[in-house]
Amino acid sequence: MTEIAREFPAQTPIVAIVDDDPAIRAALARLTRALGYAPAPFAGAEPLLRAGPFSPEADGSTIAVVITDVQMPGLSGLDLLRILHTRHPALPVIVMTAYPSEANRARALASGAFAYLAKPFDAEQFEGCLRSVLGGAPMS
């Protein structure tokens, strides 16, 4: 993640993208970059939680927002959401899924998700989410 973040100016908000599907990871990273944010892709919840910003001693403030898939091997997106919500209550988490259901949506929002996106989603939806989380226009 650090390599990607380095390409951007220091103040660029970092968007962590957590998905076990490499194609989605790459596509969302590309879209995030096109929107002017710095993507930090992770293949699952565990790699994210092991990463520097989320180590027990760090406060996680270097990451501006986490967008995570729900169905993943190991910890699910909802597990990750609960953990992050406990450790870093201020960190916004966006949940996305290819199995959209009302139950999942309700569970995600009840667990403190900032938004719930059903795959496939529009760039506008994605951008709208990021902007309302991060506020204002990103640097481009």
Add this chain to the structure above:
Amino acid sequence: MMRMRQVFSRWPSRATPSARVERAVGRDSGAQGIDDDRLPAWMLAEPDSRAGAWLRAFGRAVPLVLVPAALAYVAGANRDDADARLTGAVAALAIVGATILAARLAQARAASAASLEAIFERAGISMWREDWSAVGDAVAALRRAGVVDLESHFAARPEALRALRARVIIRDVNRFTVEETGAAGKDAYLGPLDRLLPDTDQTFVQWLVAFGRGDRFFRSEAHVVRADGRGADMLFTAMLPRDRAGFADILVTALDVTGFKQAQQRFAVADTELARASRITTVGALSASIAHEVNSPLAAILANAQAGLRWLRRPQPDLAEATAALDDVVAEASRARDVIARTRSYLGNAPRASAPVDLLRVAREANLLVEGELRLHRAAVHIAAEGEIPSIAADAIGLQQVFVNLLLNAAQAMAEADGPRDITVTIRAAGSQVAVDVIDTGPGIAPERRARIFEPFHSTKAGGMGMGLAICRNLVDAHGGDLWVDAGPGGGAAFHFCLPVAA
């Protein structure tokens, strides 16, 4: 090759053609019935009437009287008076003896008739004595005229079949019949058979088939309507007559299997519900999995395409980023295409088990499945095969669905019809295909509507999905066949489909 024409019986055991029984028991009337073209044994049997039996008995009694009398006469002519008196006395004695013997025989006969009567009345099973003479004559006439396939013959002439049914007379029923059903008396049963057998009955024609083929016994289940209007499912069995005279008095036993049938039906319904529930579960799981498999590449495609657009629309377009995005769009679109292809091949292979199928049997099974509903619509189904039907390579369940839909469709189409409600299903070989006609006596389908009725969600029925005929056409198409509709000879709808014969 399997025999396609078989006795319609919902009971596991079917009537045995006479030939097999004759061979096992003895060869008194020759082997009949194996070859459909030969007349049954009963049509060829010598008349064996009561009068004949009486004449034979008389013939045996005559010498008993005449021989001593003749001896007395001869002796009297040649001997003296004492001898003549003696032989005269012997002759008189013989005559008296013969008379006593005859009286005893008559007494024994009366006693045995009384005991037979007692057995009939006291038996703990329902027994009916029926006069089928008119049917015997009709079957004999048709067979002599060269009609071999009586089922097809009557399938095309439902009115003739009805007329014949009215000519079968119930002469007597035993006491058990009355007691079991709580009828007021025997009168509730006596009279023409069609009072009891509703118009929807399909078993009557099978009696004719059994007679025509020379079966030795008959067994079939029929739904009857009793004098009090209650319906009952009865299992009828009878030994069939061995000569023409026997048709005047056929003894039929009747077993009430209503409770058994209801249990069977409940089981079938539960079974269907279970199958439906598991199908819904499977479809649900499958569609969720397809959604996930397809939504993932779609999400990547959408994100890449929109990222690419943004890179291109910048004041200084970034062609490298845009190209990379488009490369990924192509890769993910192929992935989505593969998912669809995989799903199709899975769905295409799994349920369509193709095996040799006997279409006549499929039609009959479908008919049994919806029997209750057809009865509610007062529709009478006549199913017949013309000649031998080659088996076809098909998915039997799918074709059963086609028959079920066509039968229900026909019954519903006739719901408003006055007069007879007949559905005639005819199956025949036509070159390298098997052709099926399903013809009803309803109002028919106007020519301008005929194409539209096969479209999905086309429905004229309240609460109907309008999917039945669309599903039928898809199923027939999937078997390489064709399904269409035109008008039947009586103005009703005539659905036709043909399927290729197994290679």
